[in-house]
Amino acid sequence: MRVGLTGGIASGKSTVSAILAELGAVVIDGDKLAREVVEKGTPGLDQVVAAFGPEILTPDGDMDRAAVGRIVFNDEAKRKVLEGIVHPLVFERYAALEASAPQDGLVVHDIPLLAESGRADTFDAVIVVETPAEVQIERMLRDRGWTREDAESRIAAQATPEQRRAIATHLIVNTGTREELRARVEQVYAELTRA
Numbered sequence: 001m002r003v004g005l006t007g008g009i010a011s012g013k014s015t016v017s018a019i020l021a022e023l024g025a026v027v028i029d030g031d032k033l034a035r036e037v038v039e040k041g042t043p044g045l046d047q048v049v050a051a052f053g054p055e056i057l058t059p060d061g062d063m064d065r066a067a068v069g070r071i072v073f074n075d076e077a078k079r080k081v082l083e084g085i086v087h088p089l090v091f092e093r094y095a096a097l098e099a100s101a102p103q104d105g106l107v108v109h110d111i112p113l114l115a116e117s118g119r120a121d122t123f124d125a126v127i128v129v130e131t132p133a134e135v136q137i138e139r140m141l142r143d144r145g146w147t148r149e150d151a152e153s154r155i156a157a158q159a160t161p162e163q164r165r166a167i168a169t170h171l172i173v174n175t176g177t178r179e180e181l182r183a184r185v186e187q188v189y190a191e192l193t194r195a
């Protein structure tokens with residue numbers, strides 16, 4: 001069974017996917033793939049440099065992620081250019097990893113931008129993790145050292161909670177404790193593996 005997992009930034013997706021993995025699911029992490037396809041020496045990074053210029057490289061030749069983030073989360077057209085480079089490469093990697101995943105059990109695709117991608121229909125089920133924007137912002141300020149403006153600009157670049165709910169077959173409202181979150185994830189896992 002192919003399951004999409006999505007949610008806004010800092011909503012709790014990685015926490016949910018870690019619990020699903022403990023329960024036996026195979027998890028494919030979209031953010032990790034999006035980093036791999038633009039690592040130093042990749043054709044992906046060459047394309048990003050061609051579009052954004054060599055000033056987005058660190059002295060070591062890696063992509064300066066903070067610099068690119070400052071550009072694309074303040075300019076939608078530039079964000080679309082970056083997405084046009086990164087997303088096709090990520091979807092190629094998803095397909096290759098899925099082909100080598102075990103055929104029985106749950107394969108969970110953690111895709112931060114699933115609602116935005118229009119690909120939700122390609123999954124057997126879609127888990128949406130939802131957390132109030134104020135909690136997302138607090139976590140970003142605490143964990144990433146960002147300003148409130150940085151945090152708000154990421155949220156503004158993403159789908160709304162309503163748009164995500166519209167694609168959900170299983171909604172996880174992450175407003176309680178970690179223990180409550182675990183219990184809800186166990187319930188969803190049981191429902192999906194019974195199906």
Ligand SMILES: CC(C)(COP(=O)(O)OP(=O)(O)OC[C@H]1O[C@@H](n2cnc3c(N)ncnc32)[C@H](O)[C@@H]1O)[C@@H](O)C(=O)NCCC(=O)NCCS
Nearest residue numbers: 008009030031034065068069072083086090112113157158
């Ligand atoms: C702009 C970049 C360099 C910033 O890197 P940074 O290390 O600061 O963030 P990281 O990649 O860890 O992403 C953290 C979160 O930001 C949000 N985010 C990332 N890219 C986007 C985007 N294009 N639109 C909206 N939100 C996004 C997601 O919630 C993601 O989980 C990077 O996010 C990137 O390359 N984005 C484009 C690729 C993409 O869309 N990735 C997300 C899903 S595949």
Ligand SMILES: Nc1ncnc2c1ncn2[C@@H]1O[C@H](COP(=O)(O)OP(=O)(O)OP(=O)(O)O)[C@@H](O)[C@H]1O
Nearest residue numbers: 008009010011012013014015016139176177178181
């Ligand atoms: N129910 C909860 N109670 C307390 N803290 C939580 C809860 N759920 C998640 N967190 C914490 O919130 C932060 C963000 O969660 P997590 O990394 O799982 O989100 P994410 O959606 O994967 O984030 P990102 O979009 O940044 O990859 C983490 O520090 C995590 O430990």
